[in-house]
Amino acid sequence: MINPTDPCPCTSGRTYADCCGPVIAGERPAATAEALMRSRYSAFAAQAIDYLEDSLMPGTRADFDRQSVTEWARSSEWTGLEIIDTEAGGPDDREGVVEFAAHYRMNGEDRVHHERSRFAKKDGRWFYVDGRVGRRQQTVVREGPKVGRNDPCPCGSGKKYKKCCGAAA
Numbered sequence: 001m002i003n004p005t006d007p008c009p010c011t012s013g014r015t016y017a018d019c020c021g022p023v024i025a026g027e028r029p030a031a032t033a034e035a036l037m038r039s040r041y042s043a044f045a046a047q048a049i050d051y052l053e054d055s056l057m058p059g060t061r062a063d064f065d066r067q068s069v070t071e072w073a074r075s076s077e078w079t080g081l082e083i084i085d086t087e088a089g090g091p092d093d094r095e096g097v098v099e100f101a102a103h104y105r106m107n108g109e110d111r112v113h114h115e116r117s118r119f120a121k122k123d124g125r126w127f128y129v130d131g132r133v134g135r136r137q138q139t140v141v142r143e144g145p146k147v148g149r150n151d152p153c154p155c156g157s158g159k160k161y162k163k164c165c166g167a168a169a
Contacts (some may be wrong), residue, residue, distance in 0.1 A: 002046045009045035011039035011080045024051045029126065033089025033096030033119035036126040038081060041102055045078035057120060057127035077105040084114075086141050 002009065007114035012019050020042035021167075022028045023035065036055060043051045052073075053064050078083035082101040089096015095118070102113040119129035147154055153164035 002042075004016070008038075009042040009078050011079070011082075012038060016042070024048050025113065026051075029124070031091050033093070033126055034083060034086050034098050036119055037098040037100055037117060038126065039081070040128060041081040041100075043071045044102075044104075047073045049073065055126075055128055057122065057129045060129065062084075075106055079103045079105055079110070089119055089126075095119065 006012050006016050008016045008019035020039040021032050023039040024043050030039055039075055049070050070154045080103040085099040087097040099116045115131040115133050118129040119127050147161050148164040151161050153159050153161045155165050157164050
């Protein structure tokens with residue numbers, strides 16, 4: 001059980017009573033996809049397994065493994081949540097994505113669960129839809145035009161790229 005005056009496990013800097021506590025207790029809905037993500041992290045720390053199931057998008061709950069989730073929540077010390085990126089998911093949006101790193105300690109070992117999660121709103125309430133574990137692949141964007149093998153080397157040597165800087169590549 002988390003004391004309402006304790007710092008919220010989601011590391012927002014607010015107290016549990018001011019942050020995720022009322023969302024988990026059903027006193028108010030999460031205003032954004034990020035707020036729902038934060039409350040789900042805090043629910044693991046609070047071992048609020050019913051909330052974790054109820055915050056899943058209806059229709060996706062058949063895959064919810066209550067026993068495994070309960071075991072993970074109880075056997076872990078939840079040490080902090082890091083929000084890496086958000087896409088949409090604001091109060092007026094219908095969908096959103098939150099990339100996060102959930103920090104926890106299990107069996108004396110520090111661990112990180114990194115995920116990009118999709119959220120959607122149904123009947124004015126945010127729900128967790130699904131997530132992809134692991135870091136997002138970053139697309140490499142070339143600053144200038146691609147240098148061809150037979151083009152002059154951009155280093156200014158006067159040689160063809162394939163005989164100069166391209167020979168090492």
